[in-house]
Amino acid sequence: MLTRKQYELLIFIDKRLKKTGISPSFDEMKDALSLRSKSGIHRLILGLEERGFIRRLPHRARALEVLRVPENMAPGSFAPNVIEGDFRMSGAAAPPVGEAVQLPLYGRIAAGTPIEAVGDHSNVVEVPASLVGKGEHFALEVEGDSMHDAGIQDGDTVVLKRSDTADNGAIVVALVDDNEVTLKRLRRKGNSIALEPANKDFETRIFGPGRVKVQGSLVGLIRKY
Secondary structure (H helix, E strand, C coil): CCCHHHHHHHHHHHHHHHHHCCCCCHHHHHHHCCCCCHHHHHHHHHHHHHCCCEEECCCCCCCEEECCCCCCCCCCCCCCCCCCCCCCCCCCCCCCCCCEEEEEEEEEEECCCCECCCCCCCEEEEEEHHHCCCCCEEEEEEECCCCHHHCCCCCCEEEEEECCCCCCCCEEEEEECCCEEEEEEEEEECCEEEEECCCCCCCCEEECCCCEEEEEEEEEEECCC
């Protein structure tokens, strides 16, 4: 799944390459997407590269190659920016141990470059009752490998308890600036909040007061082989 800006950038690069055979510059991409800084373009390109839509050609400046474009995707086909819906299971108490329960599966979430929205809100997934305690729970599919060293891999399904607070050091689903949703470890530093990856190839991002909202805390993980 792509964010709106990732989609717009991918289409812009693809059209420019087909027209001229030359990749657009960072300034041209920044102006085309009405962004204020080239650092935003860098994050978008990294996200497209991680998802296998483009690749940077080595030893060549400004050299990008479009590997694929999304099928049947239109710029308006994006879900809301916030994880919403009914997270509740029937009854307030935890289910009996040994049984399976169904949780809403809210699409894919980036464990790398943040995504603007979590997609399909129509699926459910069965999880062992032992992963679910009291309260409201939901599940997300992981995309990316920035939490690899915490044992969370691309393609895993994470189970989360709905909450708007979390302990320092907890792995959370966080909403950044009301338009980015990401899975990271939360660290409080004074009035600031750091969203910390578990992969040395990714940088910790630090945000000021009011910019990060916790939407859920990790309680379990499911992996298919």
